[in-house]
Amino acid sequence: MLLAICHHSLPAWPLNLILAQLVGANLVLFATYKVVLYPYLLSPLRHLPRLKGGYPLINHALLTFQRPLGDRLLNVHKTVPNNGIILFRGFFNSESLILTSTATLADILVAHPYDFEKPRPGAEFLSRVLGKGLIVVEGDLHKFQRKNIMPSFSFRSIKNLYPIFWSKSVALTERISTETFGVSPTVDGSGAVTGYVDVNFWSSKVTLDMIGIAGLGRDFNVLSNFDDELVEHYDFITDPSSIQNRILFGLWMAGLKSFAKVFLRSHDQNLTRRTNQLRIICKNLIMEKKQSLKAGSEGSKDLLSTLLESNMFSDDDLVDQLLTFLAAGHETTSSTFIWVVYLLSIHKDIQLQLREEIRANIPHNPEANAEFDLAETLESLPLLNAVCNETLRLYPTVPLTSRVAARDTTICDAHIPKGTRIFMSPWAINRSPDLWGADSEEFKPERWIDEKTGKPNKTGGATNNYCVMTFLHGPRSCIGQGFAKGELRALVAAFIGAFDIELENPSYVPVPSGIVTTKPHDGMPLKIKRVGEWASTIIWK
C-alpha cells in the first residue's frame, strides 16, 4: 500500500535526471561559495585596499593585458590609496594582488622568494623550448642552477666580454653606414652625408650576434648573413608576429594545451621539429667546444666555456641553459637599445653632450691601445651610464611579471593564501611619482649623476634600489643584468659616437607593444648623419 502511494507521489523521473539535478545543485552551491561567499565574507584578502568598479563578472580581468603593459597598473598605483598591496578582482570575482611599495617587493623577492613561483601555464609553455633552463625551474633545482651559473656572469667574466660587445657594436655602425650611405649617399645643406634607417631591424641582429659569440662561442654574423640555421629555427619558434604562435600561447595560458595541439596540429608539430633541431645544433656546439677545450685552446671567454669548466651540468642541461640565454638575452637588450635611440633623438642637447663625452674618452679602435681599459671606461663615463640607466628605468623591457603563492605565506604581515596570483610591474614602480617625485615620467639622465662628484650614482636619487625594478631583485632577478648593461653601453657609445640621429618623422610617438617584452609597435625609423672623423686612437691619460 505504502509502496503504491510512494510510487504515485514521486515524479516518474529517471535516476540520471535526479543525479544531474544533484550535480547541478552542487555546482550552484560551489559557484555561490566561490563567487560570492568566499571573496566577500571569508577571504583573508578582503580587507586589503581594493580597486573598485570594473565590468560585471569580469571585473578588472583585463587590467594586466592592456597595452602598454603596466601602464594601467601605474594608474592604479596612483589612484588607489594603499600600504603596498592592492587587491583587484577578475573573472567571477577571482582575487589577485598588485604590489606597490618597495617594502612589499623586497619581502616577496628577497625575504622569501621561494614561497612564490612563476605561473604554471606560462612556465610550461616556455619549457617546451627551454627545457629545464634557469628561467623556468623552481625550488631546489633553481637554487642549484643559479649558484653554479652565477660565476659565468661575475663581474670579471663580464669584463672579459667587453671587446666582443665593442667589436659587434662597431660592426653595426659599419653595416648601417654601408646600407644607408653606400649606394646613393645624400648630402644635406651643411655638407653632411644623410640617410634613413629603421634601427629596429638592426638592433635585434646585433644583439643576437653578441649573445652568439659571448654566450655560445659562435659567431652567427647575422649582421651580414641572414641564413644561419640556428637563427632561422629560433626566429620561427619565437616570432611574436606569428598569429599561430600567439593563438598557441593564448590557448596554453588558458589551460587548453591539449586542444591547442589538435587545433594547430601542423604548426605544433613544426614547432616540435624545429625545437628538436635547435637542441641538436646546440648539442653539437657543446661537443665542439668540449673538444677545443680538451685540445687546450686558450682564450674562450664565452658563457658556455665557463659553464663547461664548472663541470656541474650534463650536456642536456647545458643545451637548456644555452637556449635560455638566447631567449632571455637577445630581444630584451635590443628593445632597450631602441628606446635609448628614441629618447636621444628627441633630446638633441643630451645627444650632443653624450657624443662629446664618448669621443673625448673612447678611441674608435680601443684594441689598438693595450693600455686602454675599455670596460673600465665604459662603466665610468657619467653621461653614458646615466642615459642607459634612465632608459632602463623608463622603458623596462619586461614591464609586468607575476607570481603565484606556492603555499600559505605572508607579505609584510598580510596573510596570503596558497594559489594567490601576485602582479609586479617594473613599468609602474619605475615611473611611480611616490617613489620618483612629480617628474617621474620625464627623461632626466642627470638623476644618475652625483651632483658633488660628477660620477655615476647607483640609485638615480631615489631612496633605495627597489625603486628600479627593471631586472627585479633577489635570487630570481635577471642573472644577465651585468651582461645586458655591458652590451648597452657599448652599443650606445659606438652608435652615438658615429651618428647624429633624429626621428624620420618628427611627430612620431612610438607605442610600446609586444607579448612579453616591449618594443615600439611601428619600429624606429631614423634620419641619420655620419659625424666627422672619430679619432682612431686616443692617448690614454
Ligand code: HEM
Ligand atoms: C635589458 C635587458 C634585460 C632585461 C630588462 C631583463 C629583465 C629580466 C627580468 C625582469 C627577469 C625576471 C623575470 C621574472 O622572474 O619574471 C629576468 C630573468 C632572467 N634573465 Fe634577463 N633581462 C635582460 C637581459 C638578459 C640577458 C642579456 C641575459 C643573458 C645573457 C638574461 C638572462 C636572464 C635569465 C637566465 C633569467 C632568469 C633568472 C632566474 O630566474 O634565476 N637577461 N630578466
